[in-house]
Amino acid sequence: MAEEETNKELKKWRDQINAVDAQIVPLLEKRLAAAKQIAQIKHTHQLALTNRGREKEILETLASSVNDETLAPYIRELYQDVFLVSKQYQAKVIKELQDQEK
Ligand SMILES: O=C(O)C(=O)C[C@]1(C(=O)O)C=C[C@@H](O)C=C1
Numbered sequence: 394m395a396e397e398e399t400n401k402e403l404k405k406w407r408d409q410i411n412a413v414d415a416q417i418v419p420l421l422e423k424r425l426a427a428a429k430q431i432a433q434i435k436h437t438h439q440l441a442l443t444n445r446g447r448e449k450e451i452l453e454t455l456a457s458s459v460n461d462e463t464l465a466p467y468i469r470e471l472y473q474d475v476f477l478v479s480k481q482y483q484a485k486v487i488k489e490l491q492d493q494e495k
Pocket residue numbers: 428431432442443444445447448451475476479480483
């Protein structure tokens with residue numbers, strides 16, 4: 394493939410990634426907003442930050458909804474990171490609530 398054609402092809406797929414990312418970010422914001430509400434409930438009721446049962450349930454639902462089976466392990470990996478970041482954010486929210494009570 395000529396260099397110019399290669400660059401055109403790269404741009405096409407990078408534009409696609411940009412378009413997908415533009416859709417993902419507002420959804421991630423929505424997900425984190427829900428995680429914040431859950432953190433407040435966990436703080437009030439002294440519940441554990443991690444709920445392995447719930448994480449397992451989400452992973453199983455996602456695994457059954459994936460179209461391309463070969464992508465299932467990658468979706469799983471992505472969600473392990475989603476849970477990690479979600480819990481980091483929740484830990485910060487809970488710490489701020491605890492500090493307010495001091
Ligand atoms: O469902 C909860 O209890 C949450 O706090 C949300 C969430 C998630 O991000 O999906 C985060 C941490 C838990 O380990 C399980 C799930």
